[in-house]
Amino acid sequence: MNESFPAVRRRTFLLAGAALTVAGSGVAEPASAGPAGGKGRPVASRSAGAFKVIPLLDAAGPFFLDRQAAFPEATPHDWDLARGIDPGAFGPGETWQLDFRCYAIRGPRGRLTLVDTGVGPDGSPAGGWAPTPGRLPSELGHAGIDPADVDAVVLTHLHEDHFGWSVGLDGTPMFPNARYVVQRSEVAALPDGDAALAYVVEPLRATGQLDEVDGGVRLATAPGRSGGSIRVIPTPGHTPGHQSVVVEHGREQVIVTGDVLVHAVQLVDPGVAYRYEADPDAARRTRQRLLTEARVRRTVLATAHLRQPWTEVVPEPR
Template sequence: MTHHLVPSDALIATRRAVLRGAAAVGAGTLAAWAGGTRAAAASHHRTGTVHVVSRHTGPYEVMALLDAHGTFPLPRQEAFPDATDADWVRAERLDPAAFGADGTWELDFRCYAVRRPGGRVTLVDTGIGAAGSPASDWAPVPGRLPSVLQHAGIGRDDVDTVVLTHLHEDHFGWTVDPSGTPMFPGARHVVQRAEIAALDADDSAMSYVVEPLRRAGLLHPVDGRTKVQGRPGCAAVTAVPTPGHTPGHQSVLVDGGGRDGIVITGDVLVHAVQLAAPDVAYRLEDDRATARRTRWALLSEARTRHHVLATAHLNRPFVSP
């Protein structure tokens, strides 16, 4: 489904204001997995799309979970104003499905589950959420993460950790249900303290996610590089600060103990054009210069260590840097 938006430079300071011109789409309720009745709402999903794709590294299974697919409100050239024709040619080779008609940007909205022996799970990001979630202003809600988790054999009590890469509405939508009750009541929710500190008092993330998690005793702020699972010298899951897109953005390194690690990138790169040309800035990055340095550093380390990238918005979940 295509959204239309007339952008204004005066609105860049407020990300949601830029995106709010798109009408909310779709309707639905929670999946049976979450205790409700799931309505049919597939118009924004690609026919035949595989919603769970997995890779292994050491003892970990990393599962890409497709919450939704849609057309971004901004045309791709407006979202990435510095991209050249040559950049777009290289990007289209990497992710042809991102190139819609009339200059549109087609993107996935993806979360990741890291399952370790014994079946316990670290969930990275929670997608766009239900109808009425903060992402409803512009994203193709409702997402389908609850049913995708069910399909992957993951129950809500299997999730003992949720890592939120950052507090944009398309990454925290299923953290709570529409009543504000945490969806994963047995999980600590790992967020960089700098990300929380940067929120305005009226930011939807504060009322929709931070305060409910805080009241439930599930908010787990961290500072800097933090081992989420594992032991020193062994396979581990680690939250790694990757600022720029937001002040407290973090990525997740899943290190199986060999040379086949997986980096869950969050929004360090949101389109293949930033993989083809890392200097290309995204219009809605909080600090473009910092985001550019972060992107180069992440890609350089991934190439040196032969890591695979697990992306949130490219139409391929796992890509080589």
């Protein structure tokens, strides 16, 4: 992505329902049930080339802050527009309902990448505020995915609701054959005593599975005309080393956004800051850049916290 930050006008984005035509897949596809004899069930997915992106819902529930407290700059008009995009996020009164979602990316030759690992079990660091236990292990089973077959786990950032199932409560990696990809700057920015250090960073360092990277990195490439690739890109602001995952083929792409945006109000007005962004100005610039450039290509956003997994980015009429 380039380094210019053009202004993004409001009302540029529309929510793509599961049956609507979207970039990269034509329509929602059932994910593969896995190997012969597996017990997977159909899961709505999106594709870019040879890569299939599968949403995995770990948990859902109300946030501990009302939406106006979480997004203090949002106007009544912003909320009206956001309700049209993601009505399920609006609970009684000012409550904010959200999902906690991970994504699996299935590539050629059975290659598997997991993006984020959710809130985790009871007793995980997210348990003080998020709806634990999460159900990622059973969701993987429903999608026909054995944790031992996962080659890479990308942690978009080291907040509790994104690394919860990375390890068990005893520190044993849940994905024993995977490298866990995180930006070096994300780890370096953790303060002493941060829950992520003891819960996930130190155990993964001990097993040699923590893969600290610097900047954009290509994780996988599929050969041939139906190929495509997976890469991580820095998307800082929500945290210092936040990263997103781009799955692309030609002009088609699916972007797993992490927490670049956490509510539809940040789609209708990307300038609206979230209370828990480490650097609101950097987060705003990142969001504007990502969404503006997404308009240039046929892009589907795969979001962590909106009530539906897929958001199609469409250009405004000229």
